[in-house]
Amino acid sequence: MSKLICTFLALLLLSGCTSRPKNIDEMVQQAELGDPSIQSSLAKMYSKGIGTERDYTKALYWYEQAANQGDAKAQTKLGWMYDKGLGVSRDYKQAVIWYRRAAEQGDKWAQNNLGWMYEAGRGVSPDYKQAVVWYRKAAEQGHSRAQNNLGLMYKKGRGVPLDSKIAVDWFSKAAEQGYRCSQNELALMYSKGTGVVKDDLKMFFWFKKSAEQGLAVAQVNLGATYEEGLGVTQDYQKARFWYEKAASTEYASAFHQLSRLYREGLGVEVDIKKADELASKAKALGYECDDTES
Structure with missing residues (x-):
C-alpha cells in the first residue's frame, strides 16, 4: 500500500469518517463482533434507556461480555448490577468479585465500592483495615466519595487511629470538589472545633x-x-x-x-x-x- 493511501486512511480515522453505529441494532451487531468498549457502551444504553427501552437483563449480559474480556469499567458496572440486584438477583459475593477485579486494575470507582463492601461486611467479612486500604487508593486518585469515606474512617477511628486533623484534610479535599456530604462534615468539624480551630464563619x-x-x-x-x-x-x-x-x-x-x-x-x-x-x-x-x- 502506498504512503499516499496510508496517509488518506489515517486522515479518515482522525476526521471521524469511519463507520459508527447509528442505532441500537447497529450497536448490537458491532458488539457481537467482540469489541469490549462497544459492548460496555451498549450495556450502558440498556441500563440507562438511551435509544431503547431500559432493560437491565440485557445490560447485565453485555457488561458480562465486556467484563470477561478484562474491561475495568464494565467490571465495575457489573459489580454494581450484582450489588443492587439490577437484572439479576442481588449477590454481594459476586459484586465483590467484580469490584475487586476492576479495583486491582486501578478503577477508582471500584476501589471505593470495594472499600464500602469491607466496611459494611457485604459479600466479605467486615474489615475496617481493608476498607481503609481501598478507600485510600480511590481517594488518592481524587475520588470525592472515597475521600469522604476515608475522612469518616479517621473521624471514627475505624481501621486507623482516630485522627480528627487527617479527617478534616480528607473532608476538605472532597468538599472543595463539591461533594455535599463532605461539605456538611467539614462544617460540623468547624462548628465543634474538632481537628481545626472553631470557626463559625x-x-x-x-x-x-x-x-x-x-x-x-x-x-x-x-x-x-x-x-x-x-x-x-x-x-x-x-x-x-x-x-x-x-x-x-x-x-x-x-x-x-x-x-x-x-x-x-x-x-x-x-x-x-x-x-x-x-x-x-x-x-x-x-x-x-x-x-x-x-
Missing part, C-alpha cells in the same frame, strides 16, 4: 454550600445557624425557610425544628396545634435526637 460557609445542593441534614444545620445567629446574623425567617426545604424531602428532624418554632413563636405566631402536628409528623418519620446537627 467557615461552619456557615460549608453548611450553606451543602444545603444549596439539597442535602437535608445540611439544610437543617443551616437553619439552626440562622436561628442561633452563628456565623451569620440571626434570622428566624431564613431558619424556617431552610427547615421547610428539608421537610419537603420528608426529613424527620426538619419537622421537629419547625414544630419548635411554632411552639415558641420564633419568627411565626405561636400555633400549638400546628406545632403538635409537626411534632407528630417528625415522630412518625422516626425522629430521634441527632447529634450531627448543630
Whole structure:
C-alpha cells in the first residue's frame, strides 16, 4: 500500500469518517463482533434507556461480555448490577468479585465500592483495615466519595487511629470538589472545633454550600445557624425557610425544628396545634435526637 493511501486512511480515522453505529441494532451487531468498549457502551444504553427501552437483563449480559474480556469499567458496572440486584438477583459475593477485579486494575470507582463492601461486611467479612486500604487508593486518585469515606474512617477511628486533623484534610479535599456530604462534615468539624480551630464563619460557609445542593441534614444545620445567629446574623425567617426545604424531602428532624418554632413563636405566631402536628409528623418519620446537627 502506498504512503499516499496510508496517509488518506489515517486522515479518515482522525476526521471521524469511519463507520459508527447509528442505532441500537447497529450497536448490537458491532458488539457481537467482540469489541469490549462497544459492548460496555451498549450495556450502558440498556441500563440507562438511551435509544431503547431500559432493560437491565440485557445490560447485565453485555457488561458480562465486556467484563470477561478484562474491561475495568464494565467490571465495575457489573459489580454494581450484582450489588443492587439490577437484572439479576442481588449477590454481594459476586459484586465483590467484580469490584475487586476492576479495583486491582486501578478503577477508582471500584476501589471505593470495594472499600464500602469491607466496611459494611457485604459479600466479605467486615474489615475496617481493608476498607481503609481501598478507600485510600480511590481517594488518592481524587475520588470525592472515597475521600469522604476515608475522612469518616479517621473521624471514627475505624481501621486507623482516630485522627480528627487527617479527617478534616480528607473532608476538605472532597468538599472543595463539591461533594455535599463532605461539605456538611467539614462544617460540623468547624462548628465543634474538632481537628481545626472553631470557626463559625467557615461552619456557615460549608453548611450553606451543602444545603444549596439539597442535602437535608445540611439544610437543617443551616437553619439552626440562622436561628442561633452563628456565623451569620440571626434570622428566624431564613431558619424556617431552610427547615421547610428539608421537610419537603420528608426529613424527620426538619419537622421537629419547625414544630419548635411554632411552639415558641420564633419568627411565626405561636400555633400549638400546628406545632403538635409537626411534632407528630417528625415522630412518625422516626425522629430521634441527632447529634450531627448543630
